[in-house]
Amino acid sequence: MMKIRLSRGMIDVLSGAASIGCFLLLWLALTRHTGLGELIPGPDVVLAALFKGLFGKVGRHGILVHAGYSLARVLAGFAIGGAAGVVIGLSMGWSRFAEAVFQPLYRVVRPIPPIAWIPISIIWFGLGESAKVFLIFLASFANVTLNAWSGARDADRQLIGAARMLGANQRQIFLTIVLPSAVPQIFAGLQVAMSNSWATVLAAEMVRSSEGLGWMIVTGMSNNDIVQILSGIVAIGVVGFVLSVAMRKAEALLCRWNHGGR
Amino acid sequence: MSLEPRRPVEHVIECENIGKSFPAPGGGRREVVRGITLRARENEFLALFGPGQCGKTTLINLIAGLDSVTSGRVLVNGETVREPGPERGVVFQSTAIFPWLTTMGNVEYGPRMAGMGRAERRRKAQRYIDLVGLRGFENAFPVQLSGGMKQRVGIARVYCNEPRVMLMDEPFGALDAQTRYLMQEELRRVWEAEKRTVVFVTNNIEEAIYLADRIVVLSNCPATIKREYAIDLPRPRNYVSPEFLGLRKEITSIMDSTL
Ligand SMILES: Nc1ncnc2c1ncn2[C@@H]1O[C@H](COP(=O)(O)OP(=O)(O)OP(=O)(O)O)[C@@H](O)[C@H]1O
Ligand SMILES: [Mg+2]
Numbered sequence: 001m002m003k004i005r006l007s008r009g010m011i012d013v014l015s016g017a018a019s020i021g022c023f024l025l026l027w028l029a030l031t032r033h034t035g036l037g038e039l040i041p042g043p044d045v046v047l048a049a050l051f052k053g054l055f056g057k058v059g060r061h062g063i064l065v066h067a068g069y070s071l072a073r074v075l076a077g078f079a080i081g082g083a084a085g086v087v088i089g090l091s092m093g094w095s096r097f098a099e100a101v102f103q104p105l106y107r108v109v110r111p112i113p114p115i116a117w118i119p120i121s122i123i124w125f126g127l128g129e130s131a132k133v134f135l136i137f138l139a140s141f142a143n144v145t146l147n148a149w150s151g152a153r154d155a156d157r158q159l160i161g162a163a164r165m166l167g168a169n170q171r172q173i174f175l176t177i178v179l180p181s182a183v184p185q186i187f188a189g190l191q192v193a194m195s196n197s198w199a200t201v202l203a204a205e206m207v208r209s210s211e212g213l214g215w216m217i218v219t220g221m222s223n224n225d226i227v228q229i230l231s232g233i234v235a236i237g238v239v240g241f242v243l244s245v246a247m248r249k250a251e252a253l254l255c256r257w258n259h260g261g262r
Numbered sequence: 263m264s265l266e267p268r269r270p271v272e273h274v275i276e277c278e279n280i281g282k283s284f285p286a287p288g289g290g291r292r293e294v295v296r297g298i299t300l301r302a303r304e305n306e307f308l309a310l311f312g313p314g315q316c317g318k319t320t321l322i323n324l325i326a327g328l329d330s331v332t333s334g335r336v337l338v339n340g341e342t343v344r345e346p347g348p349e350r351g352v353v354f355q356s357t358a359i360f361p362w363l364t365t366m367g368n369v370e371y372g373p374r375m376a377g378m379g380r381a382e383r384r385r386k387a388q389r390y391i392d393l394v395g396l397r398g399f400e401n402a403f404p405v406q407l408s409g410g411m412k413q414r415v416g417i418a419r420v421y422c423n424e425p426r427v428m429l430m431d432e433p434f435g436a437l438d439a440q441t442r443y444l445m446q447e448e449l450r451r452v453w454e455a456e457k458r459t460v461v462f463v464t465n466n467i468e469e470a471i472y473l474a475d476r477i478v479v480l481s482n483c484p485a486t487i488k489r490e491y492a493i494d495l496p497r498p499r500n501y502v503s504p505e506f507l508g509l510r511k512e513i514t515s516i517m518d519s520t521l
Pocket of ligand 2: 318320432
């Protein structure tokens with residue numbers, strides 16, 4: 001059993017590496033042998049710049065520090081937005097009153113994309129960290145709220161009946177039935193929120209900041225430094241990939257009961 | 263109602279002329295239970311035997327307090343039933359065990375809600391897990407269990423909560439014949455070891471004769487009581503004894519006469 005699982009994981013890793021390798025080779029061949037080479041540098045140049053940036057500096061910091069800035073902003077806003085979304089969404093799904101209070105507000109705010117708030121956030125919070133954290137809060141809040149709300153509202157009536165027949169009171173029903181049955185949906189919401197947050201931090205940094213991966217890309221643009229732009233993009237892809245893997249691992253751990261014990 | 267007369271309880275369950283109707287999809291109402299009067303003594307094993315969709319689950323829900331009567335009333339231990347409570351345990355037709363809890367978590371749920379300490383309730387739950395033959399599966403989640411094992415979790419969960427009354431809604435309906443026989447035998451053993459008042463819904467006549475002290479035969483929808491049979495054969499009963507077969511033939515024939 002263990003052996004099969006390991007080798008399946010290996011196959012996934014190998015085929016992933018192979019497809020990325022093929023893509024890099026194609027990119028290399030096209031830049032070497034076609035006109036594409038005049039538009040963008042080859043992968044060898046970008047990867048070399050990336051490595052140099054890891055140990056040296058791009059602007060005032062190394063690439064790792066830039067990624068760290070972006071990541072810290074995302075995690076702060078995501079933690080606040082996720083927590084607020086879970087609390088408000090669950091209370092909307094559990095109590096008619098909370099639903100009546102929050103629903104109209106939620107319906108109006110939700111369709112506004114987070115980047116539309118950038119000017120207001122700068123006016124309200126200035127150019128510092130709080131403006132960016134506020135934007136990421138907005139980017140993560142809506143999806144988590146929606147999913148926690150529907151997860152709590154759709155809790156199985158029969159399971160609630162079973163809990164009551166076993167003697168659970170209202171508070172216990174909320175904690176032992178409504179909350180766990182909403183967890184898978186909450187996690188789906190957190191996953192979307194995480195990728196929204198990641199997109200939003202880059203946009204916010206591109207508008208106004210002096211560090212971060214978004215800053216790397218815009219300064220690359222204003223200096224006409226396409227290598228810096230591309231190495232920023234690759235770094236963004238890598239961090240985004242790591243974040244989504246981490247979210248999936250956390251979900252697999254918390255929703256073990258939902259996955260046939262895998 | 264505080265004016266309700268307090269009298270010595272002769273019957274643990276009393277359904278007094280109860281009726282239930284639901285709003286029908288095309289407007290109007292659909293009557294599902296009509297004028298049922300039913301009593302069960304302490305520790306009596308009562309089987310409700312009726313055709314499919316006749317209103318058996320509805321009747322169980324009314325006694326459990328999961329649904330409310332439209333006429334008549336249900337008394338358990340002499341008190342009118344208004345909502346579900348821990349003295350009336352239900353084994354659901356669809357199991358309704360908690361998917362995010364392990365076997366242990368499901369079985370210890372009732373005592374945990376009642377505030378029993380961890381060590382004590384674990385010990386208690388373990389006893390019922392052993393009783394239904396699930397030792398070794400304490401830490402398995404429901405997705406990892408077969409249909410029959412889930413039903414056993416549902417049974418152990420209710421036993422562990424020590425209800426005065428157990429309402430079992432076709433607990434073995436989803437099982438294959440082989441497992442069904444095993445479970446019937448197990449239930450008989452468990453019930454004889456720890457007597458309870460049981461209302462056991464089934465659409466399998468052999469199961470009813472094998473287990474019950476008394477069989478109440480229900481009509482097609484709306485459910486009414488057609489006939490009652492007291493079964494006073496000694497336990498464990500023999501499925502092929504002449505008395506068993508005679509009863510089976512008699513009850514089957516009155517079912518057929520209405521179809
Ligand atoms: N909540 C409800 N609303 C409307 N109609 C209902 C409801 N519950 C049950 N019914 C109807 O009542 C009838 C009897 O249902 P019930 O589940 O009690 O039957 P049953 O005898 O348990 O059936 P089965 O043998 O399939 O378990 C069905 O026709 C069903 O459509
Ligand atoms: Mg039923």
